[in-house]
Amino acid sequence: MNFIRALNSVWRENNTLLCIGLDPDPAKFPAHLQHRPDAIFEFCRAIVDATADLVCCFKPQIAYFAARRAEDQLEALIEHIHIRHPATPVILDAKRGDIGSTAEQYAIEAFERFQADAVTINPYMGRDSIEPYLAYRDKGIILLCRTSNPGGSDLQFLDVGGEKLYERVARLVSKEWDVNGQCALVVGATFPSEIARVRTLIGDMPLLVPGIGAQGGDIETTVRAGCTPSGVGLIINSSRAILYAGKGEDYANTARSVAEATRNAINFHR
Numbered sequence: 001m002n003f004i005r006a007l008n009s010v011w012r013e014n015n016t017l018l019c020i021g022l023d024p025d026p027a028k029f030p031a032h033l034q035h036r037p038d039a040i041f042e043f044c045r046a047i048v049d050a051t052a053d054l055v056c057c058f059k060p061q062i063a064y065f066a067a068r069r070a071e072d073q074l075e076a077l078i079e080h081i082h083i084r085h086p087a088t089p090v091i092l093d094a095k096r097g098d099i100g101s102t103a104e105q106y107a108i109e110a111f112e113r114f115q116a117d118a119v120t121i122n123p124y125m126g127r128d129s130i131e132p133y134l135a136y137r138d139k140g141i142i143l144l145c146r147t148s149n150p151g152g153s154d155l156q157f158l159d160v161g162g163e164k165l166y167e168r169v170a171r172l173v174s175k176e177w178d179v180n181g182q183c184a185l186v187v188g189a190t191f192p193s194e195i196a197r198v199r200t201l202i203g204d205m206p207l208l209v210p211g212i213g214a215q216g217g218d219i220e221t222t223v224r225a226g227c228t229p230s231g232v233g234l235i236i237n238s239s240r241a242i243l244y245a246g247k248g249e250d251y252a253n254t255a256r257s258v259a260e261a262t263r264n265a266i267n268f269h270r
């Protein structure tokens, strides 16, 4: 099944727009996991199994695995999600961007090595840097548009011929690059008026929205700005606020409680 069809199905079946970001930082793990060689896998696996019915996607961030030479644990984690929670798409947050020949290798990495359903991409190098990902016709390509960090405005707010750079990205992706109908855009919850602006430019294309939870984005304004008329269209990510809510052996249950409250708060405003 392609990414967008899987997303539509899980939005409906699980009645949720929440995505849990898997950003495993061993320094924040509970004591009982600290010295296990597979601690990164085990930490994330327990969170995944405790929350799968509450989410529309899981989003592992590759840097947290690569920084600790734990790419094998990322492979094992994505395989685990596909086997145990086959309806839940996995977004590999890698923010890749390079010339076509190198992008081909990044696409192999994301879709063949890691078996991700979708990958985040930096659009800054233009259309030919996206082509290798488009060759995987069923896979999701999620392009940075209006990022959640304060410095995002340095470039994304520049005027480019009468529109802002992030608006140009939204227009280009939705009108020209999305040849397989599998593209989505990243717009931060920290900038709700830009979420609304992007929504007017792209129709029903999904938005991956990081920035609630630890970054302080507001759930109500995010949902009101970004939902499509049928109450979907958003993949609202929270990572640290859920992963590290609990400090003890029952951390996965604590994560579930916070995830459930977040899912409910999102649904309240849909």
Ligand SMILES: O=c1ccn([C@@H]2O[C@H](COP(=O)(O)O)[C@@H](O)[C@H]2O)c(=O)[nH]1
Pocket: 021, 023, 061, 093, 146, 147, 148, 149, 186, 187, 188, 210, 211, 212, 213, 214, 215, 237, 238, 239, 240, 241
């Ligand atoms: O604009 C962006 C794009 C990606 N991210 C990523 O999302 C999560 C956010 O984590 P929190 O702990 O919920 O703040 C993280 O993996 C970022 O790399 C983003 O924050 N903003």
